[in-house]
Every structure is written in structure tokens, then in C-alpha cells.
Amino acid sequence: MTDRQFPRRAEVERYDPYDSVGTLVLDTGERLRFGGSACKGFVPEAGMTVYVNAIGPHPLGGDRALIVRDQPISEEEAAERTAQARGQAHQAKLQPLVDAESRLPPMPLAEGFSPSLSHVEPHLPDGTRTLLAQLQSEHGALTDLGLEPVFDGSAPPWSFYDPSLWVFAIDGGGNSYALHYYPASVAELSRVPVVFWDHELHTHLFQAESLTAFLSGHRGREEPTDADWPLPSAPDLKAVPLEPTHVRERELVRQLIEASFTPEAVAEPLGALDALYQKLGWKLHLQVLRHQRLDWFAEQRRLRGGS
Numbered sequence: 001m002t003d004r005q006f007p008r009r010a011e012v013e014r015y016d017p018y019d020s021v022g023t024l025v026l027d028t029g030e031r032l033r034f035g036g037s038a039c040k041g042f043v044p045e046a047g048m049t050v051y052v053n054a055i056g057p058h059p060l061g062g063d064r065a066l067i068v069r070d071q072p073i074s075e076e077e078a079a080e081r082t083a084q085a086r087g088q089a090h091q092a093k094l095q096p097l098v099d100a101e102s103r104l105p106p107m108p109l110a111e112g113f114s115p116s117l118s119h120v121e122p123h124l125p126d127g128t129r130t131l132l133a134q135l136q137s138e139h140g141a142l143t144d145l146g147l148e149p150v151f152d153g154s155a156p157p158w159s160f161y162d163p164s165l166w167v168f169a170i171d172g173g174g175n176s177y178a179l180h181y182y183p184a185s186v187a188e189l190s191r192v193p194v195v196f197w198d199h200e201l202h203t204h205l206f207q208a209e210s211l212t213a214f215l216s217g218h219r220g221r222e223e224p225t226d227a228d229w230p231l232p233s234a235p236d237l238k239a240v241p242l243e244p245t246h247v248r249e250r251e252l253v254r255q256l257i258e259a260s261f262t263p264e265a266v267a268e269p270l271g272a273l274d275a276l277y278q279k280l281g282w283k284l285h286l287q288v289l290r291h292q293r294l295d296w297f298a299e300q301r302r303l304r305g306g307s
Helices: 075-102 117-123 126-137 183-189 211-216 244-258 263-280 283-303
Strands: 008-016 021-026 031-035 049-057 063-069 165-170 176-180 194-198 203-208
Touching: 021 049, 049 075, 075 263, 075 283, 117 126, 117 165, 117 283, 126 211, 165 194, 176 203, 194 211, 203 211, 244 263, 263 283
Parallel strands: 031 063
Antiparallel strands: 008 021, 008 049, 021 031, 049 063, 165 176, 176 194, 194 203
């Protein structure tokens, strides 16, 4: 066969779907054997008009069709169409993220910021700061509890999370132990509770009223209680009265956590919470929130096949 111009029009003379083999008849009358694997994106049937894009020797002698399409396009055109379709599919996956980000105001992040304890330590009560300093130099108090100390900016293993959390230890199951630094609570009670961030429930559970109490008698809580939200507390501890602005902040945090699976639902609570932290002057919470935003959108793009 001397004519190698492609694509070449042909008709399926026969095709056995059980053996996936058949015969094509070219316009010249020449016959070619072919297999089902040569057909790109379609299932052949007898009488169908097809187009051959590559021919090669058959193991049993003669020639066979190596590439068969149901449209008269070259392999270069087919590759371009495939790339275009993939690009459109990829864009469709990313579009919810693009739409969500387009509804958000600019949220600049302080250069080099990470939610490490070094940022929040100056705002903690003296006793808590002293204990943290001891923990950073002597990890025994935490390792004795079966926990791994972390002081370098580790965060709860799920975005979004309560921006009041400042992790100081992790366990072997993907959960975190953190100080719950909430300005209204610290001002009222001069204490910073310890909470357990459950990576399955995506919420914090009260552990102890202070770091001192946690280290002296750690006992895990498996079930959440109503007192754990909006602020970590317990029946035998004085409740923290919240002003309407603080109640709104707690509501937005919960909305954001619950919306973290749906890009379309993230923009509203995220934008509102960012604006509220600016109004309150809670600079640390603002930076933690923006750090989460950056990480969350980057992770969503990765999951959707983006860069």
C-alpha cells in the first residue's frame, strides 16, 4: 500500500465485539484488519464510516489499521481537541474557587507570618508564658502525656478552624492540643483554656481551664458538651459574657468551619470575619484567618488538579 495520506476514509465491513477484531474497507477497495483498541473514543459497528490515521504491518501478514477515528481529523487536531477539553474541564473544576475569591476583598498577609506560639506569647498571662518557656526547653511534661510538643507554627489539621487556637502539642491520631486565646475571655478571667481539636468533628473540646491545670491532671474528653461552644468552658467554670459583636464573631467562625467543604459558601463568612477582626483590632486573629485562607485555597486548587 503506497498511499499514506491521512486521515483515510473507510467503512467498517465487519466487527466482532466479543473478539474485538474486524475489517475495514478503504475507498480504494483495499481491506485492513483492525482491533477495537485502535478505535479512539468510539465503539465500531458494521456499516459505520470511519477514518484511518495510521497503518502498520499485521503480525499475521499484510497491513492493519493502528489508529481509527469516527471523525476526519488528524492526530494533531485530535491532540489539540483533547488538550482543549482537558483545559475546559480543569477550568470548570477551578471556577468555584475563582468565583469565591472574586467575592473577597484583598486580604494581605504579614510577610513570614505563621500561627506559631511566638506571636501570641506576649499577650498571654504571666503564668502561661512561664509554663510555655519551660515546655520549650524541657519537653518531658508533654511527652509524659503521650503528646508531641510543637511550637513552630503547626495548626489544627483542617482548615478552616477557630482563629483563637494556638497549638502546642499533637497526638498520634491527627488531633491537636491548643491554647484558646480569646481576648474577651482573657480580659474577663485572666486565663487561657486548653482545648482539644478533634480532626473528625472539626471543633474544639474543653480540656482544662489553664495550661497549669492541663499539665497537672490531663484527662481527655471523648464527647463534646454544649459548653464547648462558642467558648471552651465547663459547668464548674465561670461563663464568659459575650457582647453582641463577640457573639457574631463566634457565629461567623462556626459558619466558616461548616462551609469549608463548599467553595461557594466560604466567601461570605470569610469576608465578614476578616472585616470584623479589623473592626475589633484583633490583629493576631486577623493574620491567622488570612493564613488559613491562603492555605485553604491553595489546597483546594491542588485537590482539583491546579498548581
